[in-house]
Amino acid sequence: MNLNNPITYLKGVSNARASLLSSELGLSKLNDLLHYFPYRYIDRTKFYKINNLIDNNSEIQLFGRIIELKTIKQKKGSRLVGKFQDETGSMELVWFKGHKWLKDSIKINTPYIIYGKINYFNGNFSIVHPEIDLVDEYKKKIQAKLQPVYSSTEKLVNSGLSNKMFRGYLQDLLLQIFEQIQESLSEEIINEYGLLGKRDALLNIHFPKSPEILAKAQYRLKFEELFFIQLQLVRKKLIRKNKIKGYVFEQVGDTFNNFYNNYLPFDLTNAQKRVLKEIRRDVASNAHMNRLLQGDVGSGKTIVALLSMLLAIDNGFQAAIMAPTEILATQHYNAIQELLEQMNISVELLTGSSKVKKRREIHESLENGNLNILIGTHALLEDKVKFRNLGIAIIDEQHRFGVAQRSKMWQKNELPPHILVMTATPIPRTLAMSVYGDLDISVIDELPPGRKEVKTVHRYDSNRLAVFNFMKQEIEKGRQVYIVYPLIQESEVMDYKDLMDGYESVSREFPSPKYQISIVHGKMKPADKEYEMQRFVKGETQIMVATTVIEVGVNVPNASVMVIESAERFGLSQLHQLRGRVGRGADQSFCVLLSSFKLSAEAKTRLKTMVETSDGFKIAEVDLKLRGPGNIMGTQQSGVLNLRIADIVKDTAILHKARNTAIEILQEDPNLSKPENKAIHKTYAEIFKASGAWSNIS
Ligand code: ADP
Ligand code: MG
Numbered sequence: 161m162n163l164n165n166p167i168t169y170l171k172g173v174s175n176a177r178a179s180l181l182s183s184e185l186g187l188s189k190l191n192d193l194l195h196y197f198p199y200r201y202i203d204r205t206k207f208y209k210i211n212n213l214i215d216n217n218s219e220i221q222l223f224g225r226i227i228e229l230k231t232i233k234q235k236k237g238s239r240l241v242g243k244f245q246d247e248t249g250s251m252e253l254v255w256f257k258g259h260k261w262l263k264d265s266i267k268i269n270t271p272y273i274i275y276g277k278i279n280y281f282n283g284n285f286s287i288v289h290p291e292i293d294l295v296d297e298y299k300k301k302i303q304a305k306l307q308p309v310y311s312s313t314e315k316l317v318n319s320g321l322s323n324k325m326f327r328g329y330l331q332d333l334l335l336q337i338f339e340q341i342q343e344s345l346s347e348e349i350i351n352e353y354g355l356l357g358k359r360d361a362l363l364n365i366h367f368p369k370s371p372e373i374l375a376k377a378q379y380r381l382k383f384e385e386l387f388f389i390q391l392q393l394v395r396k397k398l399i400r401k402n403k404i405k406g407y408v409f410e411q412v413g414d415t416f417n418n419f420y421n422n423y424l425p426f427d428l429t430n431a432q433k434r435v436l437k438e439i440r441r442d443v444a445s446n447a448h449m450n451r452l453l454q455g456d457v458g459s460g461k462t463i464v465a466l467l468s469m470l471l472a473i474d475n476g477f478q479a480a481i482m483a484p485t486e487i488l489a490t491q492h493y494n495a496i497q498e499l500l501e502q503m504n505i506s507v508e509l510l511t512g513s514s515k516v517k518k519r520r521e522i523h524e525s526l527e528n529g530n531l532n533i534l535i536g537t538h539a540l541l542e543d544k545v546k547f548r549n550l551g552i553a554i555i556d557e558q559h560r561f562g563v564a565q566r567s568k569m570w571q572k573n574e575l576p577p578h579i580l581v582m583t584a585t586p587i588p589r590t591l592a593m594s595v596y597g598d599l600d601i602s603v604i605d606e607l608p609p610g611r612k613e614v615k616t617v618h619r620y621d622s623n624r625l626a627v628f629n630f631m632k633q634e635i636e637k638g639r640q641v642y643i644v645y646p647l648i649q650e651s652e653v654m655d656y657k658d659l660m661d662g663y664e665s666v667s668r669e670f671p672s673p674k675y676q677i678s679i680v681h682g683k684m685k686p687a688d689k690e691y692e693m694q695r696f697v698k699g700e701t702q703i704m705v706a707t708t709v710i711e712v713g714v715n716v717p718n719a720s721v722m723v724i725e726s727a728e729r730f731g732l733s734q735l736h737q738l739r740g741r742v743g744r745g746a747d748q749s750f751c752v753l754l755s756s757f758k759l760s761a762e763a764k765t766r767l768k769t770m771v772e773t774s775d776g777f778k779i780a781e782v783d784l785k786l787r788g789p790g791n792i793m794g795t796q797q798s799g800v801l802n803l804r805i806a807d808i809v810k811d812t813a814i815l816h817k818a819r820n821t822a823i824e825i826l827q828e829d830p831n832l833s834k835p836e837n838k839a840i841h842k843t844y845a846e847i848f849k850a851s852g853a854w855s856n857i858s
Contacts, residue, residue, distance in 0.1 A: 161190070161336050161337060162190075162337070162340060163189065163190045163191035163194065163337060163340065163341075164189055164190070164191065165189065165190050166178060166188060166189060166190070167181060167182075167187060167188060167189065167190060167192075167193055167329075169190060170190070170193075170329050170332055170333060171332060172325070172328070172329070173329065176319075177319065177321065180315060180316060180319055180321075181193075181316070181321075184313045184315055184316050185312075185313065185316070190333060190337065193329060193330065193333060194330075194333060194334075194337070194341075194362060195804060196310065196804075197365050197366070197381070197804060197805055198308030198309055198310050198365070198366065199309065199310070199311045200309045201306035201307060201308055201309065201368065201374065202219060202275075202306065202307040202309060203305070203306060203307075204221060204275075204305055204306065204307045205305045206221060207221050207222060207223050208220045208221065208222055209222075209246060209247075209248040209249075210222065210224070210244075210245075210246050210248050210249035210250065210251050210285070211248035211249045212248070213251070213278060213285050215278070215280035215285075216278070217277060217278060217279075218277070218278060219275070219276065219277050219278075220275070220276070220277075220278050221273065221274070221275045222244070222246060222273070222274050222275075223246060223271070223272075223273055223274075223295075224244055224245050224246035224247075224271075224272065224274070225244070225245055225246075225268075225269050225270060225271060225272065226242045226243065226244050226245075226253065226266055226267075226268060226269070226270075226272060226292075227243050227244075227245050227250075227268065227269055228242065228243040228268070229241070229242045229243075229262075229263060229266060229268065231259060231263075237256070238259070239254055239255065239256050240254070240255040240256075240259045240262060240263065241253070241254055241255075242254075242255075242266065244272075244274065251284065251285040251286055251287070252284060252285070252286040252287075253274065253286065253287055253290050253292075254286055254287070254288045254289070255288075255289055256288070256289070257289075266292070267294065270294060271294070271295040271296075272292050272293065272294060272295065273292070273293045273295055273298050274287065274290045274291065274292045274293075275290060275291040275292075275293075276288070276289065276290035276291060291322075291324050305368065305369060305370060306368045306370075306371065306374060307327070308326075308327060308330070308366050308367065308368075309323055310323060310326045310327075312326070330366050330367075331366075331367070334362070334363060334366065334367070338359060338363065341358055341359045341362060342358065342839065342842075343357060343358045343359075343839050344358055344384060344839055344840070344842075344843035345358070345384060345387070345839060345840060345843075346825075346836050346837055346839060346840055347836065348836060349387075349821060349825075352821075353383065353817065355376075355379070355380045355383060356373075356376045356377055356379075356380040358380075358384075360373075360377070361376075361377040361380040361381050361384075362377075362381075363377075364376070364377035365377040365378065365381060365805075378805065379814070381804075381805050381806075382805050382806040382807075382811050382814050383814050383817065383818055385803060385804060385805055385806045386594075386806050386811070386814055386815050386818035386819075387818040387821060387822060388843065388844060388847055389594065389597075389818075390593075390594075390597060390815075390818050390819040390821075390822040391822040391825070391826070391840070391844060392844070392847075392848055393594075393597030393598045393822075394597065394598075394819070394822045394823055394826055395822075395826055395830075396598035397597070397598045397599070397600075398826060398830060400447070400448060400450060400598070401447045401448075402447070404447065404448040404576070405446055405447065405448065405575055406442075406443070406445075406446060406447050406448030406449060406575055406576065406578055407443070407475070407477065407551050407575055407577070407578065408443070408444060408445070408446050408475075409440075409443040409444055409471050409472060409474070409475040409477075409551065410444065410475060411474060411475060412440070412471065412474065413474030413475070414474065415470045415473050415474045415503070415505065416467065416470040416471055416473075416474050418503065419466075419467075419470055419499075419500070419503060420467070422502075423499065423500075423502055423503065424463075425499070426608065428460075428463070429460065429604070429606045429607075429608055429609070430606060431455075431459070431603070431604040431605055431606035432460055432463065432464055432604060432606075434602075435453060435455075435464055435602040435603070435604055436464055436467055436468070438451070438600070438602050439451065439464070439468050439471075439580065439602070440471065442578065442600065443468075443471060443472075443552070443578050448575070448576055448578065448579075449552075449578035449579060449580070449600070450578075450579050450599055450600065451578075451579070451580050451581070451599065451600045451601070451602055452581050452583065452592075452596055452599045452600070452601045452602070453580055453581065453582045453583070453602045453603075453604070454582075454583055454584075454585075454586055454587060454592075454601065454602070454603045454604070455582070455584065455603065455604030455605075456584060456586060456604070456607070456740070456775075456776035456777075457584045457736075457737065457740030457776075458607060458608075458611065458740060458743070458744065459604040459605075459606070459607055459608075460604065460607075460608055461556075461582045461584075461604065462492065462495055462496070463499075464604070465481060465554045465556075465580065465582065466496055466499060466500075468552055468554065468580060469481075469533055469552060469554065470505075471552075472551035472552040472578075473505065473532050473533075475551065476549070476551075477549050477550065477551025477552065477577075478526070478529070478531065478532060478533070478534070478547050478548060478549055478550050478551060479532065479533050479534075479550070479551060479552045479553075479554070480533070480534045480535070480536075480540060480547070480550060480552075480553050480554065480577075481496075481533075481534075481535045481536075481553075481554045481555075481556060482535075482536060482537065482538065482540050482541075482553065482554070482555050482556065483535070483536070483537060483556040484537070484538075484556070484557060485537065486511045486512065486513065486537055487693075488556065489509065489511055489535055489536050489537045490509065490511070491715055492535050492556065493507065493509040493535045496533065496535065505532045505533065506525070506530060506531050506532050506533070507532065507533040507534075507535065508521075508522050508525070508531055508533070508534055508535070509535050509536060510522050510534060510535070510536035510537075510539050510540060510545070511536050511537045511539050512537060512539050514536075514539070519544075522534065522545075523544055523545065523546070526545065526546060526547050526548065527546055527547075527548055528548065529548040529549065534547075547573070549573065550573055550577040551577050551578065552577050552578045552579075552580065553577045553578070553579055553580075554579075554580045554581075554582065555579065555580070555581045555582065556582045557581055557582065557583045581599075584737070584740070584776075585733060585737075585776075585780070586776035586777045586779070586780040587780060588777065588780050588781045588784050589777075590808055590809075590812045590815055590816075591784060591789060591808055593815065593819060594789075594808055594815070597819070605777065611743065612743065612747075612748050612749065613743070613774050614722075614739055614742055614743040614749045614750065614751050614774060615748065615749070615750050615751070616739065616750075616751040616752075616753065616770055616771050616774070617750075617751075617752055617753070617771065618727070618753045618755065618767045618768075618770075618771050619752055619753070619754055619755075620754070620755060620756070620757050621754055621755070621756055621757070622757070623754075624754065627723060627752055627754065628669050628670075630721075630750075630752075631670075631703075631721060631723070632670075634720060634721050634750070635675070635702045635703075637747075638718070639702075639718060639719070639720040639721060639747065640696065640699065640701075640702050640703070640704070640716060640718050640719040640720070640721075641702065641703050641704070641719065641720075641721040641722075641723065642703075642704045642706065642719055642721065642722045642723065642738075642741060642742070643662065643666060643703065643704070643705045643706070643723045643725065644706055644707070644722065644723070644724050644725065644738055645658055645659040645662055645705070645706070645707050645725045645726065646658075646707070646725070646726050646729040646730060647659075647681075647682060647707035655707065656681070656683065658725070658726070659681055659705070659707060662705065662725060663677070663679055663705050666703065666705055670702075670703060675702055675703065676695075676700060676701040676702060676703075677701055677702075677703045677704075677705060678692040678693070678695050678696040678701040678703070678704045678705070678706075679692060679704075679705045679706065680692050680693060680704065680705075680706040680707070681706065681707045682707055692704075696716060696719075697716055699718060704719070715744060716741075716744070717744040717745035717746075718745055719741065719742055719744075719745075720742055720743075720745065720747050720748070720749040720750065721742065721749065721750045721751075721752070722738060722739055722741055722742045722749075722750070722751045722752070723751075723752045723754065724738055724751070724752070724753050724754060725754050726754070726755065726756070727753035727754055727755050727767060727770075728755040728756065728759050728760075728763040728766070728767065730766075731766075731783070731787075732766050732769060732770070732779055732780075732782060732783040732786070733779070733780065733783055735753070735766065735770050736770070736776055736779050738751075739751045739770070739774070751770075753767050753770060753771070755767060762786055765782065765786060766782075766786070769782045784808075784809055785809055788809065789808045789809070825837065825840070832844060
């Protein structure tokens, strides 16, 4: 028997059962089963006495004898009842299925260990469908004090696959292949961290001899799991750095210096300076830059992007920024035009609504090299857009990141341009390490000086009138206000109704002509949306009632109040993004979170977090803890969701060790060819054969 054999090699696993195990749990080879770890353990060191039982529905273990078995007719079918007795009293064991087999196999008046959930009815204790083991048989099993419990599915349970059978399979398997289990880490790593060997780890994760050794087994297996993921990520990064050449921006030239010394409207923050240095170091080496720039809304990413583009121009290259929406692209274009006003640099905007004539001009000046900077939407990816020599492409993903098809932009290039992806969604460090561990990451973790924190409060619906009064005061001072309603796909009709009801009550409270209100929602035509948006941008309306469409990058510095209706229905990152719409001007800004009185514990935590902090990274950490990595945007394609035992949120210390170890090993032995790394090499190759990562190097 070897670990690549199908599960049917085990006694008692029929073809039908094997195919169910495969479709339900993805277990097809013996090795899969070996790595299917219990999700909890039952303490089997503890025995109860019948006269001490209490009615608490817990799982208990008893030692005694079955002294009588009888079948009792009921309305439908019958039940089998055993009288079970220890030296302190007696109780009932009840079965509704499998009578014949049980009747034949149960030995009367013989010592048994029984296990199950306690029931209390009519003054009697009973256990329905208990696990029963003859004491003699039980002793022959792998002696586990903590008994494993495997997660199963309804289909598997209905097909008769009990947890006891699961344990039986694993016991069989371990007894037969124990000697064949190969070490997957090097001796050096095992010694350095005092890890359990692979065999002992696997044996004890399934059948732990003690809580202490279980903890060691878990640690070892978590380390191993995270280590091989990091090994792959770090290796990918090394390959990129060593093998993929990039353009070298050797000099910091006149364009950059002129702008920096004469037209930069403010001093850069330390974080901006640091990030710029990181970028300069990348583009001056002859490797290809692939960098993720994270920075909260308002942290000043645009200027970093611009300065990076000026570096490219200084070295004879063109530059581009691509944004996810037309509004955002236009905003970038306007901001950059203004900053470069006094300089002799050509900048153009290309979006879906650019006129044909303009397009032609742009295409031409791109190809002949007259155009320095092109800003736009996905229109930049069209076939006709051909740069003469694109040196850097900046992708502003805002909060919808994901790796798009980008290579079209540089089809004329000899080498790929340097890539800088900007995102406003802070990703917790550990998650970033696991999801983007192969990219370089820069973080702007400091807001420009003088920024006033948005004052955030949580109010219940019953206080709405006070909130309206507050809005009136602010409008009186000349400010503008957003009121946002949730938009959640499943209940679109309801959401729409909520929005319209809200709009009506706002209209009543803020009557025209004194007050003017814009409304924007998903059911409107784009042209109407744009019209309403523009009225608000121009200050013709004081209130903007909207669904979350305004999330994506509207910049109205005069808007200083954000009221979020049904705030308990929004996720943390959404709330954070929405709040980022205010606090952009010089005035004190406010965010009011309105909610109903009844809140789930999670909703309470979300609202409390928003009130307490405006640090996007802290908010992201809480979000990750509340929702787990699976629900955080951007994680879907990464391995963190398929972890068997490690947990990105809880096992951060192990993650750091695993990553550092991977870096150390690859620095000394990039191809894992040294004899001492043989075990690692072998495992790595097995794990990642399918992904093709290996072939890149060897
Ligand atoms: P984001 O990171 O959200 O893209 P922006 O680049 O749009 O942020 O910057 C937000 C605002 O802050 C802009 O008005 C910008 O001019 C200003 N800003 C950026 N950096 C600084 C700085 N170092 N000092 C003062 N203001 C700055
Ligand atoms: Mg921005």
